[in-house]
Amino acid sequence: MADRLHPLFFQPVCRQQPWAGGRLAAFLGEDSSARPDTGEWWQLIDDGETQSVVAAGPLRGVTLRELVRSHTTDLIGRRSSPSAPFPLCARLLDTAADQPLSVHPAGDRRTDAGVVRTNTRFWYLLQAAPGATVTVGIASSVTGQQVLTMLDEPGLPRLLHQTPARPGDAYLIPAGIVHSIGAGNLVWELAECNVPPCRLRTADGRGAVPPEERDMAVRALLLESRQSLRIQRETSAATHTRRIVLTPNCPHFMVDEIRLFDYISLRTTGESFHLLTVVAGTVAIKWREGALELAAGDLCCVPASLGEYRVAIVNGPAELLRVTRPFVP
Known part of the structure; x- marks a missing residue:
């Protein structure tokens, strides 16, 4: 393998889903009739046999797992282990149907089906149909006992913090917070790992959830939390390049929104890689x-060892998200 790592672009891993919304192809600049059944578009994943593969350059064909093993510190940063998977994963979700109400447990837990890992998620809304919603957390005026009483009732969604879906809004979803993406959304998701949450109930409330999974979801619920986890898009009409910090207090990852009108100079220091994903326009790194x-x-x-690099517009203004890991002294 090459000694010096360069910024890496990976082949996407596509998964068909019965709830796919048909918006993904147009967002990717393809014919709108393409990929009607693709509900998940994994941009980055290191999960057993499901692997991102380098798409171009001298490392073409190499899996992310192989890169972690062979270039651990250069790729991830000083706080890394060759035996652990890449610490984050990212995908696009295209939903034509409401997703189940779910929650991640705080701390790994062992079940009959294996270990359920804790997870923190971040959602960034790319597109939303009229009337689309996102559910994250419990409504401020609702008690925990009310939620537990209504778990099997049609009125449960009214007790939760459901907001209109607006492109550019974001949500930080720690363990213990009930969450669901509504129908009609195209969402970019960042997570610590590719581990599904425990379902509290199915999307329509009529399907069956295995009792052990349901019990774990109930135990994991943070019934006392009423913190607003919605990060509303800043709407100022700026015409110059700027970087907006979206998750200043998250201990697992930091996400910045970059609105690009010319270029921005960035730098890795060896502490952490950078992930760059484009949400509008075209850029050159x-x-x-x-x-x-x-x-x-x-x-x-962008590997942790790269150092200085520049991101510039190609054919007009662009928007992208940058992800890094927080510095821990």
């Missing part, structure tokens, strides 16, 4: 030895 162009829906991983 330039470093000392080369360049890489990314369009909406693309993601690249």
